[in-house]
Amino acid sequence: MGNLSVVVRQLRTERERAQSEVHRIDAALAALGSASSNGNRGGHTMSVAARRKISLAQRARWAKSKGQDQAGKIKPKHTMSASARRKIAAAQRARWAKVKSRQKKAA
Numbered sequence: 261m262g263n264l265s266v267v268v269r270q271l272r273t274e275r276e277r278a279q280s281e282v283h284r285i286d287a288a289l290a291a292l293g294s295a296s297s298n299g300n301r302g303g304h305t306m307s308v309a310a311r312r313k314i315s316l317a318q319r320a321r322w323a324k325s326k327g328q329d330q331a332g333k334i335k336p337k338h339t340m341s342a343s344a345r346r347k348i349a350a351a352q353r354a355r356w357a358k359v360k361s362r363q364k365k366a367a
Contacts, residue, residue, distance in 0.1 A: 306314075313329075327337075
């Protein structure tokens, strides 16, 4: 039983030491926490002009990605002329005719 009382005494002294350490840490946190308790930088505000610049730049980026110009008008898409469509269609018909003629020869 003598060993048990020694162990208990050592545990109590260790607990007291740990408690005093925790109190010191709490005091340090309280001192530092008053400056920035929630992590905000505090006091840093952006000027109206800077906010406006950023806003306009973002609007321009959105307009560009949506295919609009600066005024918000949708840009016309590039379309193919009727003569170009006719040429492509004629070329495709010729290709299909060639394929079909090969199939007739093979059969």
